[in-house]
Amino acid sequence: MEKSVSRFVESFMNYVKALDPFQSEFHQAVHEVVESVTPYLLENPNYVQLKILERLVEPERVIQFRVPWIDDQGMLQVNRGFRVEMNSSLGPYKGGLRFHPTVNLSILKFLAFEQTFKNSLTSLPMGAGKGGSDFDPKNKTDHEVMRFCQSFMTELQRHIGANTDIPAGDIGVGGREIGYLFGQYKRIRNEFAGVLTGKGLEWGGSLIRPEATGYGAVYFAEEMMKSRGESFSGKVVTISGSGNVAQYAAEKVLDLGGRVVTLSDSSGYIYDPAGVDREKLDYVMELKNIQRGRIKEYAEKYGCEYYPGKRPWGVKCDVALPCATENEISQEEAKALLINGCEVVSEGANMPCQPGAVHEFLEARILFAPGKAANAGGVAVSGLEMAQNSMRLNWMRDEVDQRLHTIMKSIHKMCVTYGERPGDWVNYVDGANIAGFVKVAKAMRAQGNV
Numbered sequence: 080m081e082k083s084v085s086r087f088v089e090s091f092m093n094y095v096k097a098l099d100p101f102q103s104e105f106h107q108a109v110h111e112v113v114e115s116v117t118p119y120l121l122e123n124p125n126y127v128q129l130k131i132l133e134r135l136v137e138p139e140r141v142i143q144f145r146v147p148w149i150d151d152q153g154m155l156q157v158n159r160g161f162r163v164e165m166n167s168s169l170g171p172y173k174g175g176l177r178f179h180p181t182v183n184l185s186i187l188k189f190l191a192f193e194q195t196f197k198n199s200l201t202s203l204p205m206g207a208g209k210g211g212s213d214f215d216p217k218n219k220t221d222h223e224v225m226r227f228c229q230s231f232m233t234e235l236q237r238h239i240g241a242n243t244d245i246p247a248g249d250i251g252v253g254g255r256e257i258g259y260l261f262g263q264y265k266r267i268r269n270e271f272a273g274v275l276t277g278k279g280l281e282w283g284g285s286l287i288r289p290e291a292t293g294y295g296a297v298y299f300a301e302e303m304m305k306s307r308g309e310s311f312s313g314k315v316v317t318i319s320g321s322g323n324v325a326q327y328a329a330e331k332v333l334d335l336g337g338r339v340v341t342l343s344d345s346s347g348y349i350y351d352p353a354g355v356d357r358e359k360l361d362y363v364m365e366l367k368n369i370q371r372g373r374i375k376e377y378a379e380k381y382g383c384e385y386y387p388g389k390r391p392w393g394v395k396c397d398v399a400l401p402c403a404t405e406n407e408i409s410q411e412e413a414k415a416l417l418i419n420g421c422e423v424v425s426e427g428a429n430m431p432c433q434p435g436a437v438h439e440f441l442e443a444r445i446l447f448a449p450g451k452a453a454n455a456g457g458v459a460v461s462g463l464e465m466a467q468n469s470m471r472l473n474w475m476r477d478e479v480d481q482r483l484h485t486i487m488k489s490i491h492k493m494c495v496t497y498g499e500r501p502g503d504w505v506n507y508v509d510g511a512n513i514a515g516f517v518k519v520a521k522a523m524r525a526q527g528n529v
């Protein structure tokens with residue numbers, strides 16, 4: 080069996096690599112899923128005959144477009160815009176937009192591919208998509224960001240809709256950008272529709288959407304810890320990033336009695352052994368969301384250490400929550416985390432652990448939650464925002480939070496169902512991949528050769 084699995088995986092990966100030889104991030108994401116689902120496929124050969132995997136790796140549609148905009152000096156700038164409409168077997172395309180200079184088709188296809196299984200795990204009726212631009216919002220004025228968003232939406236609006244494709248935020252796209260994008264959609268289409276999620280509360284947004292990804296990653300970690308009789312109380316937690324996901328992961332850790340000792344951005348990390356308390360976290364939110372400053376200013380204000388150009392994985396901790404970006408934990412850093420006694424890793428970001436790091440965590444049998452399960456809370460509450468928009472009403476904060484919590488517990492349960500292994504151990508990577516895959520594969524089979 081082992082041999083036929085590895086032969087199948089290798090042959091399928093050769094096929095994927097031959098199609099798009101330079102999309103390394105996409106290959107990485109596909110490889111992980113194919114490794115997990117191959118034993119299931121070999122037991123269910125009907126899915127092999129139906130070429131479910133071949134169809135899953137081929138986006139239903141890729142849209143690429145020019146985004147011209149005028150900067151504050153009156154100069155014309157040109158960026159590249161994308162929307163990858165990956166899979167609509169479970170519902171309309173759903174997934175975020177990323178504005179970051181590293182954005183390219185490989186990154187967006189990896190994110191859209193992951194989104195397929197993540198959205199399936201939420202059990203809400205959402206297909207998968209992802210999009211964005213190589214535009215860098217850093218060091219741009221509000222007016223520049225607005226002009227860029229308006230130009231981006233001038234093209235994107237013809238491809239999306241409340242029942243077709245519903246984008247949201249991701250790196251570099253927060254409440255400000257969603258507002259500008261929504262305004263331009265409304266202006267061109269003359270309709271006030273639930274076409275984006277992550278909207279402001281006054282104009283169709285949902286309570287708890289900003290918090291959802293970070294809270295969800297902590298709820299998921301909490302469920303894993305419960306299985307070993309543990310909790311966050313008194314635990315030392317390292318977090319990377321200081322954006323949306325990191326901020327609310329930190330908030331939930333504080334609520335549950337943990338001590339957050341690191342935060343980071345693309346320039347370096349801060350180490351605060353006393354812990355980031357509520358007041359310091361409010362400062363980080365103001366610094367990052369309003370002033371758009373750098374995390375090093377935290378170290379200057381609170382007199383703690385700042386490590387430029389470094390990531391926080393050498394710091395001793397019980398729990399690590401990578402919440403910044405892909406491939407931000409290498410195999411060596413994973414080894415360092417394990418040597419320092421880390422027992423729980425919950426991926427707030429998408430694919431933050433390199434394959435070698437995942438291997439280390441699985442070998443060590445620590446509690447390791449892959450992003451497509453652990454960070455599904457964000458898109459889940461986006462699904463709840465869509466439901467509220469359709470009903471034209473708003474749920475209370477507690478109601479949305481409870482639904483989020485229930486969804487994260489249910490995802491945890493699904494992962495256990497498919498990932499339980501001999502020796503009282505759960506392989507959450509296999510669990511998430513197989514549980515996510517089964518639903519999508521069944522829907523694709525039912526819907527015919529499309």
Ligand SMILES: NC(=O)C1=CN([C@@H]2O[C@H](COP(=O)(O)OP(=O)(O)OC[C@H]3O[C@@H](n4cnc5c(N)ncnc54)[C@H](O)[C@@H]3O)[C@@H](O)[C@H]2O)C=CC1
Pocket residue numbers: 248249250251252253292320321322323324325343344345346402403404405407427428429454455457458
């Ligand atoms: N916002 C959401 O609802 C969801 C986000 N995610 C994932 O979570 C991660 C973070 O996203 P957000 O917090 O929304 O974005 P954000 O733009 O609010 O924050 C991103 C953070 O990552 C840091 N960062 C970006 N590139 C970096 C690099 N190369 N090295 C080190 N740090 C870097 C930034 O400085 C910032 O602190 C991403 O992987 C995203 O795909 C996943 C699910 C949902």
Ligand SMILES: O=C(O)CCC(=O)C(=O)O
Pocket residue numbers: 173174175176194197245246247248249276429454455457458459461
């Ligand atoms: O809320 C959404 O639709 C997007 C969330 C997202 O992009 C993600 O889960 O990676």
